[in-house]
Amino acid sequence: MKRKKTLMSIMIGILVFSGCLYLLLPDRNQTKVESVKAVASAHKEQTTVDKAVEDTKAEEQVQTEQADESDKPITENIKDKVREVVEVALNFLKRDQKIVAIGDSLTEGIGDESENGGYVGILNHTFEDKNLNITVENYGKKGNRTDQLLKRLEKEDVASSIKEADIVLITIGANDIMNVLKSNFMNVTMEPFQEERVKYIERLKAIFNKINDLNPDTQIYLIGFYNPFERHFGEIKELGMIIDHWNDAGVSLAEEYDNVRYIPTKDLFSNTNMDLLAEDEFHPNTSGYKQMAQRVLEYLKKSNEKTEINTVEVAS
Template sequence: MSKNVIRSITAIAVLFCLVWLVGLGWAVGEYYAGNKEKVPERSTATNEVKNTKGLTIVALGDSLTRGTGDETGKGYVGILMDEIKEKTKRPVQLTNLGINGQRSDQLRKQVQEKEVGRQIEKADLVLVTIGGNDLFRGGQGLNDYGTGDISTIEKKYLENLKVIFEQIRRNNPTANVFFIGLYNPFIDLDQGKEMSKVVRHWNYDSAEISAAFPKIIFVPTFDLFELKVNDYLYSDKFHPNSKGYRLIAERVASLLTW
């Protein structure tokens, strides 16, 4: 066979091959054009999806819930809210129902109010501070801590606390409830050591009440103030200052599951 014949056959074969490839490319293009909607697109934003569901907090109790003594005005509730926002990147709605000077019998009445119950019902998280005004009574507790009167006062306090928790659970069976324990602001006074025994006793009994309810967590604070109480108190020597409130907020935050 001559070289010219071989070259002609080769050329024809290459030509047919090119025609076949062009036809294949056209057919594939037509297929994807006609089935464009059926081809799933790969998502490039999978790792960018965030949980945007908001968190609702209801704060109940006395002046510690209001943040009295905090130079920044936030109190432990505001500091904790900032911490939650930072950690979860979720919007937080706060309803602060704390009342300066409130005692347990007054909080007992408050949680039974219809509107307060409605707020608790919506809450994902409930914060409670109560008991300091029952025990200390503007300093009067320092005078009768060794008498039978203090036992009578504690008994009424624990009864009120039980009703408060029952009402919270009646309105909202599932929200986490953090009950902040008492500290002793008078520990450096002459009667301070004896008062500390009373405070620890109240904390123990109220923690037992808390433990009887599902998802009500007692948060101890006594140890936070015990060694350097004056470093963490406001000028009135009773309420925490901004550092003291931060200690409480950090203690609560350490118990949260993000």
């Protein structure tokens, strides 16, 4: 990565040096003006003093007018060249981005049989295949709940990465739901999930606020829940309702922040003939993570239309 940044700096330096060199090149029109002045001087010696002075003044006036007319487009052209150099440099800088992924096992990539790091790894490999200057750092940890992620944001390595991040991706909350489900699986009712949902919103808001304290310029993406129970427990309608209510909470909270976007995933895993879950019937398999990566990339494109992210497709 350092090498890429060094090469980029050299290229920008060459461009800026070329712009400056252009500014210092001799003006050919000015050379022509000096030549005309020399001819006028020779003519002055061959005529009378009074007529030479009169002719010289007239000649200089013409030359001044011609020089003014010729200098105008040259000046504008130089400005255009300098502007092009600056714009090229800014375009290089825009392509250099850092993405930090935090959260639970879905961020870590548990269930990905290819062992490439789930949706985060797929995104990283895609950027590398396209030779984009986009670094991806993964701080996903299996089993993390919102309260645990909030504490991890205090750790120096995680905090330092977020301070430098252009984009923060988050998957969190599935283990909050599972914690309640384990205690109420034989008698699933909405009440305990509704109570925990209120606490989830409070902790998720604290997570957003902490990230913004560390880096108010970053863009945050909250990745929503899918329903892993739909295939085997589709008759338990309460499970689907719980997922919907918690997703709605994420949508509503994201709307309270200018720099937070919500990315839905439930539809990717619903009513499909594709096998998108791993052997544990909870986490996505490689195909499921690829679906997630494609969805995340679609949302990144919308927020990064001026960068090369907007032209990227998930690698096969």
